[in-house]
Amino acid sequence: MSGETVKRFNVLWLQAGACGGCTMAFLDHGRRGVFAELDAFGIDLLWHPSLSEATGDEVVAILDGIAEGRIPLDALVVEGTVLTAPNGTGRFQMLAGTGASLLDWIRRLAARARHTVAVGSCAAFGGIPVASPDPGEGVGLQFEGIERGGALGAGHRGAGGLPVVAVAGCAPHPGWIVETLIALASGELGAGDLDPLGRPKFFADHLAHHGCSRNEFYEFKASAETASDRGCLMEHLGCKATQAVGDCNQRRWNGSGSCTDGGYACIACTSPEFERARGFLATPKIAGIPVGLPLDMPKAWFMALAALSKSATPKRVRLNALKDHVVVPPGRAKRWGAEGGEG
Amino acid sequence: MSRIVVGPFNRVEGDLELKLDAEDDRVVAARVTTPLYRGFEQILIGRPIADALVIAPRICGICSVSQSLAAASASAAFSGTTPAPNGALTTALAHAAENLADHLSHFYLFFMPDFARADYAGRPWAGEIGARFTAMKGTAAAEFLPVRTRLLEIMGLVAGKWPHSLAFRAGGTTRALDLGGKARARAILADVRAALERTLFAAPLEAIAEIASAEDLDRIAARGDGDFAEFLRLADDLDLHRLGPGPGMVMSYGAYPGTAGSGPLFAAGLFDTTTGTRAPLVPGHIVEDPAHSWLAGEAGPPARAETQPDIDRADAYSWARAPRYDGHAVEVGAVARQLVDGHPAIRALVARDGATSVASRVVARLVEIARVLPAMETWIGRITPGDPFCTVATEPSDGSGVGLIEAARGGLGHWMTVRGGRITRYQIVAPTTWNFSPRDGGGNPGPLERALEGTTLAGRGARAAAIQHVVRSFDPCMVCTAH
Ligand code: SF4
Numbered sequence: 001m002s003g004e005t006v007k008r009f010n011v012l013w014l015q016a017g018a019c020g021g022c023t024m025a026f027l028d029h030g031r032r033g034v035f036a037e038l039d040a041f042g043i044d045l046l047w048h049p050s051l052s053e054a055t056g057d058e059v060v061a062i063l064d065g066i067a068e069g070r071i072p073l074d075a076l077v078v079e080g081t082v083l084t085a086p087n088g089t090g091r092f093q094m095l096a097g098t099g100a101s102l103l104d105w106i107r108r109l110a111a112r113a114r115h116t117v118a119v120g121s122c123a124a125f126g127g128i129p130v131a132s133p134d135p136g137e138g139v140g141l142q143f144e145g146i147e148r149g150g151a152l153g154a155g156h157r158g159a160g161g162l163p164v165v166a167v168a169g170c171a172p173h174p175g176w177i178v179e180t181l182i183a184l185a186s187g188e189l190g191a192g193d194l195d196p197l198g199r200p201k202f203f204a205d206h207l208a209h210h211g212c213s214r215n216e217f218y219e220f221k222a223s224a225e226t227a228s229d230r231g232c233l234m235e236h237l238g239c240k241a242t243q244a245v246g247d248c249n250q251r252r253w254n255g256s257g258s259c260t261d262g263g264y265a266c267i268a269c270t271s272p273e274f275e276r277a278r279g280f281l282a283t284p285k286i287a288g289i290p291v292g293l294p295l296d297m298p299k300a301w302f303m304a305l306a307a308l309s310k311s312a313t314p315k316r317v318r319l320n321a322l323k324d325h326v327v328v329p330p331g332r333a334k335r336w337g338a339e340g341g342e343g
Numbered sequence: 344m345s346r347i348v349v350g351p352f353n354r355v356e357g358d359l360e361l362k363l364d365a366e367d368d369r370v371v372a373a374r375v376t377t378p379l380y381r382g383f384e385q386i387l388i389g390r391p392i393a394d395a396l397v398i399a400p401r402i403c404g405i406c407s408v409s410q411s412l413a414a415a416s417a418s419a420a421f422s423g424t425t426p427a428p429n430g431a432l433t434t435a436l437a438h439a440a441e442n443l444a445d446h447l448s449h450f451y452l453f454f455m456p457d458f459a460r461a462d463y464a465g466r467p468w469a470g471e472i473g474a475r476f477t478a479m480k481g482t483a484a485a486e487f488l489p490v491r492t493r494l495l496e497i498m499g500l501v502a503g504k505w506p507h508s509l510a511f512r513a514g515g516t517t518r519a520l521d522l523g524g525k526a527r528a529r530a531i532l533a534d535v536r537a538a539l540e541r542t543l544f545a546a547p548l549e550a551i552a553e554i555a556s557a558e559d560l561d562r563i564a565a566r567g568d569g570d571f572a573e574f575l576r577l578a579d580d581l582d583l584h585r586l587g588p589g590p591g592m593v594m595s596y597g598a599y600p601g602t603a604g605s606g607p608l609f610a611a612g613l614f615d616t617t618t619g620t621r622a623p624l625v626p627g628h629i630v631e632d633p634a635h636s637w638l639a640g641e642a643g644p645p646a647r648a649e650t651q652p653d654i655d656r657a658d659a660y661s662w663a664r665a666p667r668y669d670g671h672a673v674e675v676g677a678v679a680r681q682l683v684d685g686h687p688a689i690r691a692l693v694a695r696d697g698a699t700s701v702a703s704r705v706v707a708r709l710v711e712i713a714r715v716l717p718a719m720e721t722w723i724g725r726i727t728p729g730d731p732f733c734t735v736a737t738e739p740s741d742g743s744g745v746g747l748i749e750a751a752r753g754g755l756g757h758w759m760t761v762r763g764g765r766i767t768r769y770q771i772v773a774p775t776t777w778n779f780s781p782r783d784g785g786g787n788p789g790p791l792e793r794a795l796e797g798t799t800l801a802g803r804g805a806r807a808a809a810i811q812h813v814v815r816s817f818d819p820c821m822v823c824t825a826h
């Protein structure tokens with residue numbers, strides 16, 4: 001950022017009822033490493049449980065300093081479900097060395113933070129730990145599933161004016177996390193850049209299905225039947241990417257991958273209540289028709305299109321859909337000495 | 344006697360609190376608390392078997408492949424499925440990538456920054472170690488993170504993404520590799536090898552893997568460049584060889600099955616460091632005891648356990664149960680794997696130290712890296728494009744299955760019972776459940792509790808650096824511990 005004076009932006013990161021996977025994803029970001037990337041944008045990790053030197057009473061001093069208003073805090077990042085069990089006490093997760101629950105700490109610290117960021121679907125909406133029977137009585141920071149509320153309440157706004165910024169995903173793409181922090185640090189993220197659930201639109205205005213390498217199979221309804229088949233995963237194997245937000249297939253994950261490129265269903269991990277599904281890896285159907293149809297597509301339309309495209313499926317697409325590697329390559333042009341036209 | 348509370352204990356995966364009783368500046372008793380409970384075992388009950396593949400990995404973001412594999416292997420045992428040979432290789436490849444990333448993250452991000460603390464300002468090496476290993480600011484982290492990112496590109500190729508992939512099944516993996524994919528996997532490993540041979544070992548991996556004696560380690564310490572040699576010198580200077588002695592018995596479930604003929608790459612078994620003898624693993628000897636846990640119930644085998652919170656249980660101080668093998672608290676992890684497998688230098692080092700220690704836990708992890716990466720290279724060579732990567736499992740509706748695998752931090756077990764196609768019991772015993780177990784019903788402490796006894800606090804109380812070293816030497820994963 002040459003030519004600009006970088007105003008530092010400090011971040012406190014806490015892990016509530018988390019698996020730590022969001023931090024693991026975060027650490028994956030940046031060609032020069034995430035520390036160098038954050039530094040380039042003036043972002044300092046005031047304290048991070050997995051990464052900082054400060055431990056024990058040194059940490060408690062930082063937390064007290066923020067809670068008492070002596071240390072200004074630009075962003076509180078929370079990863080993990082906020083556990084309220086038993087009976088709203090939060091004793092299922094006590095912050096070690098403090099005798100207080102994470103629930104209490106999060107409420108005290110969020111009241112002081114200019115922005116509060118939920119990293120991951122757990123902190124955003126509740127996530128996997130609130131799956132039935134919800135043993136920890138978990139909530140998200142500002143949502144409990146699709147209902148507004150959560151640990152901080154529907155009305156919470158940071159001093160910066162924003163509701164909780166929800167970097168949904170289980171785990172989110174590393175870019176979603178770091179780009180959100182950069183946009184906050186640069187002052188560019190406004191309320192209009194968030195969808196109604198608080199998810200940054202730069203990833204939430206897309207569907208996970210956009211850009212999937214199986215799109216040709218989707219068009220012809222040439223469907224995978226068993227794990228590792230190349231066909232579309234929607235009809236039989238549970239893919240919800242036509243209903244799930246995220247630019248998942250427009251970015252690459254870990255260099256070259258994505259869920260559907262990896263051969264398995266999108267389970268809509270960016271959506272509140274995705275954990276309520278049963279039988280994630282099989283498509284629920286009524287009378288042979290998938291229950292969850294693409295967002296904003298009328299059912300009759302979809303049925304008609306599906307029937308039409310199935311009847312028009314080229315042999316190449318039909319056969320390749322049921323194998324883990326290409327068995328019928330695109331035809332070669334006659335002038336190259338093979339049959340059929342290219343493609 | 345004074346009571347010291349240590350926490351928040353950071354640079355471990357998840358939440359940890361210690362309560363130490365000290366006398367004359369020494370720890371006389373330690374109690375290890377796992378302060379987080381989410382209830383994954385309760386969540387798994389009543390679901391279709393395949394849903395365990397979605398839910399179990401989310402126990403832990405740092406070893407999610409291990410959790411997936413334990414679930415897939417319990418399901419394979421239940422359905423009698425043998426993975427496709429290609430799938431066994433790609434599974435091992437992804438698992439090894441995760442394990443190596445974890446070993447390296449532990450060394451560079453969690454463990455070494457403690458030597459850059461002001462406690463050591465007077466040591467002759469303080470300046471150099473500070474510049475290299477200061478948390479988040481040292482040159483080592485800056486060099487390591489891009490290597491970690493590159494290594495995890497194996498996940499993009501084999502498993503779609505990391506963490507929390509659904510690619511791992513009873514029958515193999517869901518993404519086939521072609522020739523281009525094999526070449527990309529090789530290129531990733533070539534980059535990682537080059538980085539490790541330059542900065543971590545300053546030597547070919549094979550030269551590290553093949554060390555045969557404690558004296559070989561001394562020679563590396565005496566003249567070696569690289570971070571490994573640096574650690575060996577610190578270990579000698581601070582006598583980390585006597586710090587944090589393990590319980591004597593170590594255990595491994597055997598690592599990377601299906602990659603070395605019929606057996607795993609690293610053998611399964613028990614090893615007694617006091618007698619130097621090995622014994623076969625008998626899974627029936629595993630019992631879990633909730634006597635000091637905020638959980639209801641009595642001691643018993645995991646296959647028959649049920650998990651219900653009881654936050655007011657008398658004498659409880661942790662969400663973790665106390666797993667015991669034939670009544671013993673046992674240590675698990677890289678040092679256990681290498682001892683059981685019989686790596687000569689690790690066996691010799693532990694014999695010389697008298698027990699597993701802060702030093703040997705770290706050395707074993709690094710030696711393991713040097714052994715595993717060359718094995719990964721050969722696995723890629725054996726993948727046959729065109730052959731299946733995933734066999735289809737036909738599942739009976741009733742039965743049970745046990746999945747015992749080696750995560751980076753040691754043995755991980757899933758015990759599953761199924762009725763009418765639904766999970767009726769699911770019990771998980773994770774590596775750090777073993778290492779950081781609370782006392783059992785007989786009052787016997789867990790491995791870390793025992794390892795902390797006798798540690799000198801050097802007048803620093805809760806801030807004593809030695810406590811930090813002992814705890815982190817186990818590379819605890821607290822989110823797995825109580826799950
Ligand atoms: S597999 Fe899923 S994301 Fe890919 S084309 Fe089919 S429905 Fe879309």
Ligand code: SF4
Nearest residue numbers: 248259266267268269
């Ligand atoms: S493809 Fe679906 S399950 Fe995968 S990361 Fe995107 S939203 Fe989540």
